[in-house]
Amino acid sequence: MMYRVVIALFLVSLMGLVHGQEKALQRTGQAARLYQEKDYQEAKRIIDECVLSEGAEDAYTWHVRGYVYKELLKGEKGFSDESTYREEAVRSFQQCLELDDEQKYLQWNTNSLRYLASTYWNGAVMIMEQRDRGELETAYGYFEKYCSIMKSLEQTEGLDDRKVDFYRAFSTANRKVIEKLRSQKSSPDSYKIEMERIEKSYTQALQLSPNDYGANYNYAINLYNEAAYRIENIPFDAPLTHVILEQEGCIDIFERALPFALKAEQLRPGRIEILKALRAIYLSLNNYGEFDRYNQLIRDKQGELLVPKGLKEGELNPEIFKGSNNYED
Amino acid sequence: MRILLLLSAIVLSLGSGVENTQLDEKDTNSMIKANYLYNFAKLVGWPEKKSKGNFVIGILGDPSLYQQMIKRYSDKSIGNQPIEIVQLLGTERLTEMHMLFVSRTKSGETEAVVKETMKANTMVVTESDNGLSHGSVINIVVVDNRLKFDINETNAGSRELVIANTLKSLANNLIK
Numbered sequence: 001m002m003y004r005v006v007i008a009l010f011l012v013s014l015m016g017l018v019h020g021q022e023k024a025l026q027r028t029g030q031a032a033r034l035y036q037e038k039d040y041q042e043a044k045r046i047i048d049e050c051v052l053s054e055g056a057e058d059a060y061t062w063h064v065r066g067y068v069y070k071e072l073l074k075g076e077k078g079f080s081d082e083s084t085y086r087e088e089a090v091r092s093f094q095q096c097l098e099l100d101d102e103q104k105y106l107q108w109n110t111n112s113l114r115y116l117a118s119t120y121w122n123g124a125v126m127i128m129e130q131r132d133r134g135e136l137e138t139a140y141g142y143f144e145k146y147c148s149i150m151k152s153l154e155q156t157e158g159l160d161d162r163k164v165d166f167y168r169a170f171s172t173a174n175r176k177v178i179e180k181l182r183s184q185k186s187s188p189d190s191y192k193i194e195m196e197r198i199e200k201s202y203t204q205a206l207q208l209s210p211n212d213y214g215a216n217y218n219y220a221i222n223l224y225n226e227a228a229y230r231i232e233n234i235p236f237d238a239p240l241t242h243v244i245l246e247q248e249g250c251i252d253i254f255e256r257a258l259p260f261a262l263k264a265e266q267l268r269p270g271r272i273e274i275l276k277a278l279r280a281i282y283l284s285l286n287n288y289g290e291f292d293r294y295n296q297l298i299r300d301k302q303g304e305l306l307v308p309k310g311l312k313e314g315e316l317n318p319e320i321f322k323g324s325n326n327y328e329d
Numbered sequence: 330m331r332i333l334l335l336l337s338a339i340v341l342s343l344g345s346g347v348e349n350t351q352l353d354e355k356d357t358n359s360m361i362k363a364n365y366l367y368n369f370a371k372l373v374g375w376p377e378k379k380s381k382g383n384f385v386i387g388i389l390g391d392p393s394l395y396q397q398m399i400k401r402y403s404d405k406s407i408g409n410q411p412i413e414i415v416q417l418l419g420t421e422r423l424t425e426m427h428m429l430f431v432s433r434t435k436s437g438e439t440e441a442v443v444k445e446t447m448k449a450n451t452m453v454v455t456e457s458d459n460g461l462s463h464g465s466v467i468n469i470v471v472v473d474n475r476l477k478f479d480i481n482e483t484n485a486g487s488r489e490l491v492i493a494n495t496l497k498s499l500a501n502n503l504i505k
Contacts, residue, residue, distance in 0.1 A: 172348050214349065221350040228355040236401045240368040240499055247361055251474050277352050284357045285474040288433070 025054060028061045035068055040075065043068045051092075059099035066092035066112060073119075090116050090145075094152055110153055117149035124166070128173040136173055136197070143170070160208045167205035168215060171198045175222060188230055198222050206260075216264040217274060223257035224281055231284075254284045272301055356393045361476050362430075362456075362469065363397040369454065369467060369478075370407045370428055374491035376450050384410035385425050389417045389442065390432030424449035431455045431465070439463040450488050461504060466490060470501060477501035 027050045034043035047055070047065045055061030069089035076083055093109045093116070100106060120142040127139035143166050150159055174194040181191045188195070202219035205212060227250040234246050258281050265274045279294035366386060384407040388395040395416040402412050407427075415422060420438070423429065423445045429452070431439050436457035443453055443464035453465040460468035461481040466488065468479045479502040485492050497503050 172350075175350060218350045221352050225350065225353045228353060228357050231357040231360050232355055234360070234364060236364070236367065236405065238364060240365070240372070240496070243361065243364045243368065244499065247475055250357070255474065273349075273352065276354065280352060280354045286358055286471040286476055287474065 025050065025058055025061055028055050028058065028064055031068065032064050035064065035071070038071075040068055040071045044072060057099060059096045059101075059105060062092045062096035062099060063105045063109065066090075066096060066109070070112060070116070086116060086119065087145075090149060097152075113149050113153055114155070117146045117153075120146040120149070125169075128169055131173055131176050133177045133194075136170070136177070136194075139173070140170060140197070164205045164209045164212060164215065167201040167208075168218065171201040171205075171218065171222070174198050174201075178226075182229055185233070188226070188233075195226060202260075210263075211267060213264055213267045216260045216267065217277070220257045220261035220264060220281070221277055223253050223260070224277065224284070227251075227253035227257070228280075228284065251285065254281055257281055258285070270297075270301065272298065275301065356397070358476070359391070359394040359397045362391075362394050363401055365469065365476065365478065366398065366428065366430060366454065367402055367405075369452070369496065370412075372493040372496035373428075373452055373485075374493070375427060375452075376489045379427055379450055380408075380410070382410065383413035384408075384427050385413045385415060385422075387415045387417045387422070387426040387429040388432070389429065389438065390435035391430070392416065394430065394432070420445060423451065426451045428452045428454060431457075431460075433457055436460070439465060447488065450490065452485070452488065452490055466492075472501060480504065 027046050031043045031047040031050065034040075034046065043064075047061065047068055050061050051065055066089050069085050069092060073083070073085040073089060076085065090113065093113050096105055097109050097113075100109070124139040124142040124146065127135045127142070147159065147163065150156060174197045177194050178191045178198075199219075199222075202215055202222070205215040206219065209215065230246060230250050230253075234243055238246070261274060261277050261281055265271070265278060268274065275294055275298050279291055279298060282288075282290040282294060370384065370386065386398065386402075388398060395414065398414045403414055405412050415426070417423075417429075420442065423442065426446065426449070429442065429446060431442055431453060433456050436455065436459075439453070439455055439457065439460060440463045446453060447464075452467070454467045454469065455461075455463070455465040456469040457463075461479055461484065464484055466481060466485045468481075470477050470479055478500055480492060480497060480500045481504045482492060482497070483505065
């Protein structure tokens with residue numbers, strides 16, 4: 001409420017400025033009055049005409065247009081991708097910044113653009129939390145718009161950290177979609193887009209922050225889980241050629257996972273979760289020497305007794321469980 | 330949308346949106362080997378005397394592979410012979426086997442196993458450096474992190490086993 005009062009006062013003061021101009025932009029003033037009267041649709045009609053003619057090079061006209069569109073955005077029902085109000089508000093404020101040589105509207109434009117940037121960011125966060133598969137691409141689009149506005153304002157302090165946070169959260173949202181599909185035994189082809197997004201996001205996060213433990217660890221695990229799922233889902237009666245080809249593709253994925261897992265271990269040595277990840281990756285790479293080494297490290301750390309999945313200790317000859325390679329000695 | 334816009338003065342945190350991925354650890358090595366064994370069984374011909382009753386696959390060592398075999402193939406057949414999977418603890422029942430897998434950790438027993446099963450037309454599959462020279466028919470090897478397999482056709486012939494061309498063509502090494 002307070003915010004609106006301030007804006008109204010500001011516009012009234014600016015209207016005086018309009019009257020003082022040698023070549024008064026009467027239609028801009030008319031739009032500003034309609035804005036005050038909250039007739040935003042009519043204000044939009046007039047200001048849109050104005051920016052196409054006498055107001056095209058006028059900073060104030062674009063400024064008023066930004067506010068008109070911002071109010072229209074606030075009045076929207078629901079979250080409509082069809083709406084161009086937000087984009088037009090951003091474009092108007094940015095255009096005003098470009099034309100405003102005397103920086104009369106700088107602070108107002110900057111605040112409005114920051115506000116609009118926040119709506120993009122928050123929109124992206126909300127979509128990701130809802131984990132609506134069909135909307136995740138929109139979330140990424142909002143994030144890009146947020147970054148673009150912040151860059152245009154030259155407000156990039158902390159932006160890289162925020163990007164890393166986003167990339168990780170975006171990967172998490174996509175991973176949740178994949179996990180749901182995997183639980184339904186869906187084919188890896190059915191979530192190819194989500195997997196590509198995960199890979200792209202972690203690549204971008206690691207370009208900005210190569211020493212981020214979480215990004216390295218999670219990227220490695222996402223790759224491992226994907227290849228392991230693919231192997232697990234090779235049909236029992238798949239011909240040998242199919243098995244060989246599928247193995248080829250999956251080993252490539254395990255090989256890609258390895259450097260990120262090793263980097264994570266380097267960043268947080270001895271952490272049990274990363275030791276387990278490396279053990280799993282090395283076994284999948286059929287590197288028994290390294291598998292044994294990590295197996296031993298885990299044992300030393302946890303005293304963990306390794307029993308193959310699905311078996312309980314003692315179901316078979318206990319001698320079998322003493323080992324290392326393939327969970328046996 | 331209104332709520333979102335009102336909230337926009339506050340930038341939402343992503344803290345809760347970032348979660349560590351849980352490792353879904355699987356013994357993929359055993360999964361591939363299990364699939365290989367099934368394919369070996371389909372692509373080898375056994376003499377007439379082995380064409381009745383269950384198709385018996387023995388696993389010496391490697392309980393994880395045994396688990397995979399049970400999970401995937403215990404209710405399947407080779408031709409009209411139902412598959413029976415046996416986890417061996419020693420050299421018991423060796424002559425019943427159509428196929429016998431000797432794990433890396435039991436490779437010291439390869440020679441004895443080969444000798445024991447010679448007349449029983451058992452196809453011995455190993456995964457050790459000298460498996461074929463000790464008399465096995467197929468030896469699973471690791472090449473560039475991939476599981477591949479070498480075949481010794483002479484060893485197969487001495488057990489009256491006929492290796493299909495498809496299998497031979499996919500071998501990493503074929504020794505005649």
